[in-house]
Amino acid sequence: MSDFQLDITQCEKQFVELDKSKHDRTLFDCGEPQLNHFIKQQAARHMKANISRTMVLASKQLTNGTSAICAFYTITPSAISRKQLPDALVKKLPHYPIPVFLLAQLAVDKQHHGSGLGKITLIKALQHLHSVNDHMRAYAVIVDCLNGNAESFYKKFGFASLGEQNGMVRMYLPMKQLEQLFG
Secondary structure, eight states: OOSOOOSOTTBOSSOEEOOTTTEEGGGOOOSOHHHHHIIIIIHHHHHHTTSOEEEEEEEEEOTTSOEEEEEEEEEEEEEEOGGGSOHHHHTTSOSSOEEEEEEEEEEEOGGGTTTTHHHHHHHHHHHHHHHHHTTSOOSEEEEEESSHHHHHHHHHTTOEEEEEETTEEEEEEEHHHHHHHHO
């Protein structure tokens, strides 16, 4: 899925890196306070500190010259203990932390809920991580689900549970599966 067609005429056609001079973060509302706070207050600071990268699907330009955000995702390299993985997988892995990509945030503005934009955003994030994996290897993509709805969403796309971590269900999708999808 290299390009996508949406019946969301106010959104651009590709994800770009968040630029606070071009993207009006104050208008974003996905219905989850934690995700709203992240895009409005933390995403740009985290990028400036080189700890994550946030990609946005912007709206067409607003009258003030900026664009609203239709959807976004944030990715960062991470690592997990092999103890967090199922026993069947651990046998093949080294005894030090396992490199993974963390899909740290993914959200769609409420205005676009039910349009399929969440699925498109996830696919774009996974495609992005698949291409990054060509240059910096990781074992899997992990997500920490804020709630049961998020858990159900990721489960539909092949993510498996790793149990609870910090009050959230942690899920993973092996990079081998992304290779099968996008390779």
